[in-house]
Amino acid sequence: MVKKFIGVLSEEKIRRYSAVPLSSVRVIRQDKLSRMDLGENGSLLVMLIPYYVSGEKRNISVYAVPRDYHLYFSILGEKLVSSLKEDFPGFVFRTAADNSPVDEVDAAVRSGLGFFGDNGLFISPEYGSFVFIGGIYSDMPCENYGIPSAVPGRRECSHCGKCRKACPGDPSDKKIGCLSAITQKKGTLTSAEAELIRKTGTAWGCDICQQVCPFNTGVKDTEISFFLESRTPYLTYDFVKNMSEGDFSSRAYSWRKRETILRNLAILEGKEEESGGI
C-alpha cells in the first residue's frame, strides 16, 4: 500500500525528495537539534520545491513574485507531519521552518538531489537553481521511509564562469557588493548602490547569476498551485504603497518593512523626492 506521505507529496507535485541520516549532515545549531530530541538514528526528509514560472516581465526576483514560501511550507509541513504520524506511528516528525538546525542545502547535496554551483546556489538537475528546500526532522532511521536513495555527485557545476562574468555587482567588493543584498539593505543607499538598482532595473533581489547558468536553460515551470497564484511580477511604487497590510505581509520582501522596497522603487521611478529622499 502506498504510504500516505507519498500521496501528499504526489498531490503537491513534489517529485524529488530523499532522506539522509542526521549524523551525516552539517549541523549549524546543535542546541536546537538537541532540543528536538531525535536520538542518534534520526533522519531528515529533504524535498525540492520548484517555484519557477517563465514568460513574465519582472522587476523582482522570481522567488518573490508569489506569496512567501514560508506560508506554503507551514501548510505543507502540517499535512506531511500528520500523514507521517499515520504511516509511522511511534516516531516523532517535526518541521523547522526558518530556523533549521542543520544546513538544509548541504543535506540536499548529500542526499544526492543536486550540487553547489559556483554562483553559491544549490542546483538541481531537474529544476536548476529555482527550488526551495524543505525538510522534515524525525527520530526515525532514514531507511524506514523506503525511498530509493539518490546518487550524490550525479551532476556538478561545469565552472563555466558565466555567473561570475554576468554579475553586475561584485560580492567580494565591500564598496558595491551583491545587488540582491543591496536591495534588502535598510536605510540610505550610497549613490553607487542606487545607480546599480537603476542600471539593472531591479526592485528586489537579483537573479542574474541564475538566469545565465546553463543548468537553468529550459527549466520547467512549477506545477505547485501556491506558486502559480497571487503573482505580482512587476511592482510599482504606488502599487506597493497601496497594498493592504495583509497582502504586503504575505510577501517575501515584507521582512525588511515596506520602506525598503519603496525606497528601491522610488529610485527606479525617479520619485526619491516624493518618497522623502533615499
Ligand code: SF4
Ligand atoms: S553559470 Fe557555470 S559556473 Fe556558474 S553555477 Fe552555473 S554552471 Fe556553475
Ligand code: SF4
Ligand atoms: S545575485 Fe546578482 S549581484 Fe549577487 S552574485 Fe548573483 S549576479 Fe551577482
